[in-house]
Amino acid sequence: MGSLPDLDTPSPSLSSRISTVVPATPRGDQNGAYRLNYMDLLMKLHYIRPVFLFNSQAVQGFSISDLKKPMFPLLDLYCHVSGRIRRSESGHPFIKCNDAGVRIAESHCDRTLQEWVDGNGNGNAVEGLVHDHVLGPDLAFSPLVFVKFTWFKCGGLSVGLSWAHVLGDAFSAFDFISKWSQMLAGQAPPKSLHMPNLPEPQILPNSISGNPPISIERTNIVGEYWLATNDKDVATHSFHITSEQLHYLITATSNQYSDTTNKAKKTTYFEIISALLWKCIANIRDQNFGPKAVTICTSKPNRPENESPTNGFIVLSKIEAEFSIGKCEISELVKLIDENKMVENHVVEKLVEGDLDFIVYGAKLTFVDLEEANTYHGVKLNGHKPIMANCTFHGVGDQGVVLVLPAPEDNELNGGNGRIVTVSLPRDELDQLKDKLGEWGIH
Known part of the structure; x- marks a missing residue:
């Protein structure tokens, strides 16, 4: 395609x-x-x-x-x-x-x-x-x-x-x-939005302790212009992975493995896409088959309806490998992503004080899970879904970011949904990534 x-x-x-x-209603002196x-x-x-x-x-x-x-x-x-x-x-x-x-x-x-x-x-x-x-x-x-x-x-x-x-x-x-x-469309708005009741970051069993977080990077003071500068020319491209290609990826890389209780666990699309791109980018960078440390950005489950906008559900996790990423099997990376995420939120909170500036996306190679975004059924005009929806992040650091989003329904008998994978990387790396994903039939 x-x-x-x-x-x-x-x-x-x-x-x-x-x-x-x-x-519509002025707040006036309030x-x-x-x-x-x-x-x-x-x-x-x-x-x-x-x-x-x-x-x-x-x-x-x-x-x-x-x-x-x-x-x-x-x-x-x-x-x-x-x-x-x-x-x-x-x-x-x-x-x-x-x-x-x-x-x-x-x-x-x-x-x-x-x-x-x-x-x-x-x-x-x-x-x-x-x-x-x-x-x-x-x-x-x-x-x-x-x-x-x-x-x-x-x-x-x-x-x-x-x-x-x-x-x-x-x-x-x-x-x-x-x-x-x-x-x-004429629907009545909710009377108000719920302010999320977010607990303070806690040290969880899978949290890091005592180490600097890798998921953020301090930048030079930007003052009153809120955009970090890049040392490299970062470009963006989107890839469409069909449901048929997703099924092939899962089949080809063993979509099930046994956890410590010997119960089968099904791989998520986000995990397998992240593993595939991590391996591809590691081979492109070819620094002892790195990068060996990446950031995973997910969202806490069970977000309430009609919530006020918030960043409080974001979960920042690091994953570090002790082996060469470019040489390992994709299934090994899938398991690593699933089992070895170390949450960094509570450590991050201690650093974000005073007038310091940080970047998250692209501080390390960052994978963002937006699979549950309601982009096709949540936004409609005259009852019609968009024929295409996508999203990019602006202000991405030189290490790059990968967003995994829903795709429109494939024109296939199974009516399945694929994924849109929007990637921001240094331009030369992005060109090489297109070639590597092309070997999987992904364009």
Whole structure:
């Protein structure tokens, strides 16, 4: 099948206009302060950028006014999302809930959606369909969220979200745009969002103790411009792994092994995809068949519905191998990922103090599990699912990041779902990775 495009494809937009949406109910003198916790501040140099592509039938009858209208009551729920960053007297950042609003960008593309899809593999490009948004250098005036609507020549539409990670994780970003689509369809919004009751990080049996965490890396002080710099040219590309290819991967690499109780355990798709790419990238880097240490980013289960955006469910774990990654079997790496994750949250919390800046994604090679993201059933227009959805992270470090996301249903008899694997790596490594995954029939 054709490959998905490089996500640094030049923008397809011909023109763009910017407007602002504020909460429907002004807070007036009741402006509050939203406190940022250690995980929010840890993620402050990263940005989440999902995109949803819809055909003309899905958006028939919609105008830009129709699309903007649900945003006003939506921001009544997400009041701090329309706020701005401020600093306390001690220099600690917080969000002032001042109704400054989110930005709406409307663009027009000189191609049809089909031409865009045909010209870019399967149309998973994000660059150009998401506003290039970074906080600062004037933090007090920088919107935390941009929503970009790009109309295609045929009447199709893309909905692109640029979400400052300091607000919440990728699931929070997906939930925000899902709530918007529900309200666009006429559903009543919840009366309020639940503030997550998050316990303090604890030292668990599988937690590290006494060692510096590998899952974060301190950067040079960035001050009021919240984006770390790269030493290498980091590029992004998406691969589509079909359900048939996933089944083959599991079969070819022994999808079951026995744990300590001799009970069979089924491999998750995230684990096997991570193992495959870890081995491929290790061979590309060829430094004693490294990297031998990687970060796994997952989310705590049982997240409640209608939760306020949060980074508090993120779990950062390290995995270290004592053998050459490039030489081992993929099944060995799958088992290592499943059994040897060491949680670093509680150690990370102790380091994120004062005015220090860190990166997470790309500090070490990072694998992010977004398999449970409700990208196809959660966001609908006129009852239609997007024909394609994808997500990238902005602000990724030189070691790279791998996102594992749902794919649309395959056109196969079993109606299975594959995975979209969006990879950001130094450009030369990414080109080699395309060749290595091509040997598995993955493009």
